[in-house]
Amino acid sequence: MNRKLKVYLDTSVISHLVQEDVPEKMTDTRRLWEMFQKGIYDVCLSELTLKEVSDCPEPKRSLLRDYLKQIQYSTFEISQEISDVARQIISMGILTEKSFDDCQHIGAAVVNDCDCIVSWNFRHIVNIKTIRGVRAITNLKGYRQIEILSPSALLERDE
Numbered sequence: 184m185n186r187k188l189k190v191y192l193d194t195s196v197i198s199h200l201v202q203e204d205v206p207e208k209m210t211d212t213r214r215l216w217e218m219f220q221k222g223i224y225d226v227c228l229s230e231l232t233l234k235e236v237s238d239c240p241e242p243k244r245s246l247l248r249d250y251l252k253q254i255q256y257s258t259f260e261i262s263q264e265i266s267d268v269a270r271q272i273i274s275m276g277i278l279t280e281k282s283f284d285d286c287q288h289i290g291a292a293v294v295n296d297c298d299c300i301v302s303w304n305f306r307h308i309v310n311i312k313t314i315r316g317v318r319a320i321t322n323l324k325g326y327r328q329i330e331i332l333s334p335s336a337l338l339e340r341d342e
Contacts, residue, residue: 187225188299191292192256193285194235195303196334200250201243208303208334215301215334219254226256229265229291231284233258265290268320277316282307289317292329299330301337309333 199205199212219226236247259265268290272278278286285307292300302308314331321328332340 187223189225189227189295189297190337191227191229191288191295191297191300192232193288193300193302193304193308194232196301197232197236197247197250198239198243199303199334201246211333211335211338212303214338216250216254218338219256222255226254227259227292227295227297228256229259229288230261231287231291235284259291259295261287261291262294265294268293268324268326271320271324272313272316275316275320277313277320278307289313289331293317293321293326296327297329299332299337301332301334303333305333 196212196215199208200216202209202212218224236251237244239247265287269283269286272286272289273280273283285304288302289300289308300308307313309331317329317331320326
């Protein structure tokens with residue numbers, strides 16, 4: 184039997200479960216969530232993801248927490264190794280210090296051997312510069328290659 188894809192979610196994915204102003208993204212996110220509920224993927228988050236959800240205003244915070252209760256996931260703590268990968272992303276000029284949290288999301292996925300990072304953050308994560316930069320770091324540091332995808336791209340992959 185094939186092992187499940189190990190999928191890291193950043194906060195943008197969880198947030199789009201209740202993002203009424205972008206219905207297409209919300210629909211795709213909810214379709215993906217149904218797959219998570221069925222246990223098709225091995226879902227991973229970091230402490231940072233959970234902290235960012237906690238920082239959401241009500242009623243969104245409670246809604247997102249209810250969604251999280253519907254799925255099984257592993258949580259990674261932000262280790263020194265993850266911070267080191269995040270710092271490397273900044274030192275290589277892939278992202279800036281302002282995007283340190285995004286860098287930590289990427290670091291958490293890389294260090295914990297995830298198959299892919301799923302994000303709606305096209306500005307900092309799901310773009311060619313970041314994808315190529317992360318590939319360079321994983322090659323340089325001997326980590327496994329990781330794919331960076333939008334929820335829509337992950338859905339298309341399995342159709």
